Amino acid sequence: MYLCICSSHTNPVWVTKTRLVLQYNADPSRKQYKGMMDALVKIYRHEGIPGLYRGFVPGLVGTSHAALQFMTYEGLKREQNKYKKMPSESLLSPLEYITMAAISKIFAVAVTYPYQVVRARLQDQHNNYSGIVDVIQRMWSNEGIEGFYKGMVPNLVRVIPACCITFLVFENVSRLLLGEYH
Structure with missing residues (x-):
């Protein structure tokens, strides 16, 4: 149970980390993130809560x-x-x-x-x-x-x-x- 609660709190961080690692300039129309907070805000704005809980x-x-x-x-x-x-x-x-x-x-x-x-x-x-x-x-x-x-x-x-x-x-x-x- 504890691990499930922990996962629910840390999943947005994992999404942010993955997005930061996978960003590159191959497609300029894709969202680019300046850092963790910028990524969290942009993911939330463009994809909502479901975006923060992908995976x-x-x-x-x-x-x-x-x-x-x-x-x-x-x-x-x-x-x-x-x-x-x-x-x-x-x-x-x-x-x-x-x-x-x-x-x-x-x-x-x-x-x-x-x-x-x-x-x-x-x-x-x-x-x-x-x-x-x-x-x-x-x-x-x-x-x-x-x-x-x-x-x-x-x-x-x-x-x-x-x-x-x-x-x-x-x-x-x-x-x-x-x-x-x-």
Whole structure:
């Protein structure tokens, strides 16, 4: 529920960010934005509230990303301890935590990345889509499955190191606070 409320408040920012990133001078008749506030005002004036909420539904799908990642991470930890014939809460090595964090992030991204592409296309001011189904149909017919994963590798290169560090720090701080280091 919290993530849905957060998405409803941040979607106009995502639309603005996408529009600012995708603006270029190929077509001078297209709206050009001078900055965030200018973009927000122009989007609202020309497209109303619906313009600020383009891509909102795919954004809601994105709230499942963290759930998939944590579920996978915790499952990998349990399976690793089972494989090692250790209690499920046993301390693992830093390399094991890093590996599980990376695998869980790759899995969550692979499952949820297409929503980001669909959302970005809905927010693109250079194309007119009638909705989510139109985006999906056009992407599928013009680009195939690859179209839904454009930019995923650079995204993974960006997010995996942060994810690994976050999970490693989380595990170590949790153990420290619980007094479980020996």
